[in-house]
Amino acid sequence: xxxxxxxxxxxxxxxxxxxxxxxxxxxxxxxxxxxxxxxxxxxxxxxxxxxxxxxxxxxxxxxxxxxxxxxxxxxxxxxxxxxxxxxxxxxxxxxxxxxxxxxxxxxxxxxxxxxxxxxxxxxxxxxxxxxxxxxxxxxxxxxxxxxxxxxxxxxxxxxxxxxxxxxxxxxxxxxxxxxxxxxxxxxxxxxxxxxxxxxxxxxxxxxxxxxxxxxxxxxxxxxxxxxxxxxxxxxxxxxxxxxxxxxxxxxxxxxxxxxxxxxxxxxxxxxxxxxxxxxxxxxxxxxxxxxxxxxxxxxxxxxxxxxxxxxxxxxxxxxxxxxxxxxxxxxxxxxxxxxxxxxxxxxxxxxxxxxxxxxxxxxxxxxxxxxxxxxxxxxxxxxxxxxxxx
Amino acid sequence: xxxxxxxxxxxxxxxxxxxxxxxxxxxxxxxxxxxxxxxxxxxxxxxxxxxxxxxxxxxxxxxxxxxxxxxxxxxxxxxxxxxxxxxxxxxxxxxxxxxxxxxxxxxxxxxxxxxxxxxxxxxxxxxxxxxxxxxxxxxxxxxxxxxxxxxxxxxxxxxxxxxxxxxxxxxxxxxxxxxxxxxxxxxxxxxxxxxxxxxxxxxxxxxxxxxxxxxxxxxxxxxxxxxxxxxxxxxxxxxxxxxxxx
Numbered sequence: 001x002x003x004x005x006x007x008x009x010x011x012x013x014x015x016x017x018x019x020x021x022x023x024x025x026x027x028x029x030x031x032x033x034x035x036x037x038x039x040x041x042x043x044x045x046x047x048x049x050x051x052x053x054x055x056x057x058x059x060x061x062x063x064x065x066x067x068x069x070x071x072x073x074x075x076x077x078x079x080x081x082x083x084x085x086x087x088x089x090x091x092x093x094x095x096x097x098x099x100x101x102x103x104x105x106x107x108x109x110x111x112x113x114x115x116x117x118x119x120x121x122x123x124x125x126x127x128x129x130x131x132x133x134x135x136x137x138x139x140x141x142x143x144x145x146x147x148x149x150x151x152x153x154x155x156x157x158x159x160x161x162x163x164x165x166x167x168x169x170x171x172x173x174x175x176x177x178x179x180x181x182x183x184x185x186x187x188x189x190x191x192x193x194x195x196x197x198x199x200x201x202x203x204x205x206x207x208x209x210x211x212x213x214x215x216x217x218x219x220x221x222x223x224x225x226x227x228x229x230x231x232x233x234x235x236x237x238x239x240x241x242x243x244x245x246x247x248x249x250x251x252x253x254x255x256x257x258x259x260x261x262x263x264x265x266x267x268x269x270x271x272x273x274x275x276x277x278x279x280x281x282x283x284x285x286x287x288x289x290x291x292x293x294x295x296x297x298x299x300x301x302x303x304x305x306x307x308x309x310x311x312x313x314x315x316x317x318x319x320x321x322x323x324x325x326x327x328x329x330x331x332x333x334x335x336x337x338x339x340x341x342x343x344x345x346x347x348x349x350x351x352x353x354x355x356x357x358x359x360x361x362x363x364x365x366x367x368x369x370x371x372x373x374x375x376x377x378x379x380x381x382x383x384x385x386x387x388x389x390x
Numbered sequence: 391x392x393x394x395x396x397x398x399x400x401x402x403x404x405x406x407x408x409x410x411x412x413x414x415x416x417x418x419x420x421x422x423x424x425x426x427x428x429x430x431x432x433x434x435x436x437x438x439x440x441x442x443x444x445x446x447x448x449x450x451x452x453x454x455x456x457x458x459x460x461x462x463x464x465x466x467x468x469x470x471x472x473x474x475x476x477x478x479x480x481x482x483x484x485x486x487x488x489x490x491x492x493x494x495x496x497x498x499x500x501x502x503x504x505x506x507x508x509x510x511x512x513x514x515x516x517x518x519x520x521x522x523x524x525x526x527x528x529x530x531x532x533x534x535x536x537x538x539x540x541x542x543x544x545x546x547x548x549x550x551x552x553x554x555x556x557x558x559x560x561x562x563x564x565x566x567x568x569x570x571x572x573x574x575x576x577x578x579x580x581x582x583x584x585x586x587x588x589x590x591x592x593x594x595x596x597x598x599x600x601x602x603x604x605x606x607x608x609x610x611x612x613x614x615x616x617x618x619x620x621x622x623x624x625x626x627x628x629x630x631x632x633x634x635x636x
Contacts, residue, residue: 028591034489179449244506246490257481260441262469262500 009237011320016230022294023226029223032215040215048223049330051287052310055228055321056326057236058283059307064124065240065315066272067252069169071304072176075183076151076277078299079195082187084148085200085294086134087143091207094138095121108196124198127350133191134364146280147285155277156270164268168255175325177276180181180301187296199295200251218290225286232279239275248272249317311360313368315375392455394419394588395558400449402435403408406590411612419557422584424599424620425592427609428632433592434478436609437560441475442468451521453556453603456502458482470500473555480543480611484536488527488546491519491535493548517553525549525579541572543603559589577601608632 006013024044029038039048044163058216062068079097101108108116119128162175190196209217239245248268250258255265258327288294306329336357337343344351353360371376396419402410410432417423427433438444439620440451442465451460453471460468469475497516498591501506525545530538535546544564551559559582565573578613580602593599599606599620606623610613610632616623623629 014483081560193440239506243507244502245491246486246494247502247505249486250494253483253485254481256443257477257483259465260475260495261495261550262466264464264466264500264502268502 005238005241008241010232011318012237015151015233015323018201019226019230019233023223024347026222028220030215031220032213032219043215043222045334047151047225047330049327050222050225050229051283051290052232052326052330053323054225054232054283054286054294055280056307056310056314057229057232058281058320059311060280060314060316060319060322061236061240062272062276063288063308063311064246064318064320064322065245065252066269067260067319068269068273070176070273070276071173072180073276073280073299074304074307075180075299076155076280077284077287078187078303079151079154079183080147080281080289081288081294081298082284083143083146083201083281084285085203085288086194088203088205088289089121090117090134090137091106091140091324092202092205093117095207095210096120099321106332108332116149119334122193125190125196127190147281151281152274152278155274156339158307159270159273160266163269166266177301177304179302180299184296184299185357187299192194194296197295197297199293199298200288201293202382203294204292206289221290224245225290226288228282229361232283233319233323237271247281275280309365313365313375315372318375318377320380321360321375321377328376334345335355336360392419393417394421396450396452397436397440397540398450398451398452400439400446400451402439402446402554409612410439413449413609413613415607417558417588417590419588420584420586421588422581422604423588423590423600424596424602424604424606425609426596426599426606427592427615430611431609432612433609434562435612437475437562437590437592440468440560441465441473442557447575463630466500469554469556472555472557474550474551474559476547476564477562480547482535482538482543482546482550486535486536487532488522488535488538489518489531491546492521492549492553495553496554497553521549521553524552524582526575528618539569541575544568544572544576545579546577548583552583557587559583559587561589561591563593564591565593567594573601574596595625596624 002315026038026043026236030036030043031040038350055073059070059073062070062073066236094113094117097120098113101113101116114130115128118130122128136146161170167175186192187194188197194200204214204217206217247258247263251265251268260266296380310325310329311322312325313329315321336353339354341353345352368375374381393416396417398414400413400583401408408561412438413432415436423437425433435444439446442460442463445461450593453460453473458470458471463471469581472594483494484602496514497568498514499505518531519528522531525548527542527546527549530542533599535543548561548564564576570575578596580589580591584604591602604616606620607617608623608626608629616626616629617633
């Protein structure tokens, strides 16, 4: 029998409950709305972590459920960040430049305003012209559309070419990685018009909200991230359950057989690849205003590899596994590399966690693969099974 | 009885090796047909061609009363046109339940959007039940397919074929690795299926073919060596030479 959605996906209810409690708890402890025990900078870290969880569940759907090991989803995340960052920089620079210009005896022409804004933004790369890529940066609506459409379109075109040629497995992973590398190199160029290796900065200053404190704005972004994660979780739970989920898991396990059942495997892969890329773009658009800065280093191939590592450590093929992996590894990573972890003095040698964190991460990846092939999330399954046993 | 599948003058070469050589076969609807032949006779390649996995160098493959050529179609289109295939090794989706396996195969919409948000067929549960009864796996509907026995997996796969409701069923060595009781059940399933559709069984095992009690085509070196009842072809001198050694 087809049971109701929530009954088929018990993890959804638990997850939403947990997320709601976490959000309320953090809000109560925050500086802006409560006791002030959670600093604004840590609040931002938590908000960013929620965005990372969102891109991680997208990765889990495309890899854990559909079997496409994409090493490009963090690039889609970065593109989402760039898309919103362009509007943020444009609007904010306009807010800074306009009062000065208007103080001048003669009212400024539109061309003068554009030039002044362009000069402010692109001065660092020795230019003052608005590049073609920034054609829509004046409009929040259009840039918000770009957050979803640019990653979606890129994924659609790339996926169509790759899946149609029946590139699968490790070859597809290499292709997606090449795409990511090409993108990050493209973003690095000054000529591209995205301020080269400077990236986009000052993104934490939201135009129109200058009179609000960062503590407040950060809390709003935290809430928005929590909401996006909740919606994303429900969306993906719907995608991976029912008949559609059955088809994509079948594609993961034996794609030729699915073809002989009459399904267009390529269409399914393309659908999943594109949908997850779009969600990754949304996650990025929420992440970078909290981070304050984005540069091409963010979309380097290594970032997408990390994404795969989070999902593997958390446990593939279970959405909450991706959440566990992303939360655990990204928080630990910022703890170890942020200088808060105490160095260990061995006398002859001092273990500095900033250097040794990667070794630790690599080691835990190997250990999880060897001893917990289903990841940390797999432990939950065991507990649930035990609970079910008569 | 009208001709459902017509393969004529088909040849395939793999790296200079002629796997299929000017092969011509006609299958009627309904019909039960056994295809036998020694290793390398081209039995599996024949199925690969009909299901679109392999493209022939020359020849025609025509299906249905509208005489659709299958040669330009993708595997999924051919499957949608009404050709189902069972592989030699049981290939069910082991990480999914028996019900999910049958549901996957059930004749229904196949496009991603329809499958994601489309209305579900109201009678799908009844159809799943009917098929699981037919293959004797009703008790196991909620079990993972990976936990089934070898024979049960073979039946599940036949059940998935029936769920597709194809007009032509291609079955590759269905009885391999089965106990005598399981074989008997499999024979029943195939004979019953062939009452309303065309069923082509590729088989090594002569005893099994005898039980099917149907027209037999003998392949050898990629073309038809003999065709007729089992007694007729086993009496054929060419067949004896090929099977019993020259």
